[in-house]
Amino acid sequence: MKRIGLLGGSFNPAHSGHRNLSRFALRILHLDEIWWLVSSGNPLKDRRDMAPLKVRFASAAAVARRLPVRVTVIERQLGTLYTVDTLKALRRRMVGHEFIWLMGADNLVQFNRWRGWRTIASLVPIAVMLRPGYDAEAHTARAMGWLRRFVRPAGQASNWAKWRLPALVLLKMPPDPTSATALRAADPHWHKTSHKEFNYHGLRDRVTRRLLG
Numbered sequence: 001m002k003r004i005g006l007l008g009g010s011f012n013p014a015h016s017g018h019r020n021l022s023r024f025a026l027r028i029l030h031l032d033e034i035w036w037l038v039s040s041g042n043p044l045k046d047r048r049d050m051a052p053l054k055v056r057f058a059s060a061a062a063v064a065r066r067l068p069v070r071v072t073v074i075e076r077q078l079g080t081l082y083t084v085d086t087l088k089a090l091r092r093r094m095v096g097h098e099f100i101w102l103m104g105a106d107n108l109v110q111f112n113r114w115r116g117w118r119t120i121a122s123l124v125p126i127a128v129m130l131r132p133g134y135d136a137e138a139h140t141a142r143a144m145g146w147l148r149r150f151v152r153p154a155g156q157a158s159n160w161a162k163w164r165l166p167a168l169v170l171l172k173m174p175p176d177p178t179s180a181t182a183l184r185a186a187d188p189h190w191h192k193t194s195h196k197e198f199n200y201h202g203l204r205d206r207v208t209r210r211l212l213g
Contacts, residue, residue, distance in 0.1 A: 051191035070206035084116035
């Protein structure tokens with residue numbers, strides 16, 4: 001069984017925080033690889049602030065270089081917008097894979113706003129990476145009122161594939177204050193000048209192996 005971490009997001013743009021979270025998760029959770037699920041759109045975010053999918057994919061591919069990370073837009077192929085539907089589809093299609101959902105503490109704060117969030121917790125284990133400035137909010141998040149009873153010891157994180165669901169583990173990782181919001185504030189037009197930094201030639205989905213149109 002391949003042990004795969006799933007990190008969903010806009011990657012608008014991808015940055016060192018995504019990379020460091022992935023490196024930490026690979027080690028602590030004993031993962032074979034991580035899939036970065038680059039979303040076509042986020043229902044909780046303003047689409048006017050979203051760079052084109054191809055640009056965000058190229059950004060993620062550049063940041064993930066030389067890591068066991070597969071950058072993918074598989075949700076576009078699956079026709080799913082919400083994480084709960086993506087997970088259901090992956091579990092049906094990817095037999096022989098064990099999945100764990102990865103998220104930053106900032107996402108746990110708003111997890112109760114995700115469609116079918118309790119169902120998500122019943123489909124895959126969840127590993128939350130605590131981040132400076134969000135730790136206290138994460139522990140008191142509305143979703144934690146229900147999830148708290150399912151929290152597993154961080155020292156047992158590598159055993160996640162054997163956990164009975166729902167299951168949640170809170171992991172304290174080395175701090176990285178980088179955020180996509182701050183990067184966009186510093187350079188609102190990053191996606192218009194990214195051709196100087198990213199390689200757009202022959203962009204191919206690392207999971208489905210399809211070329212990005």
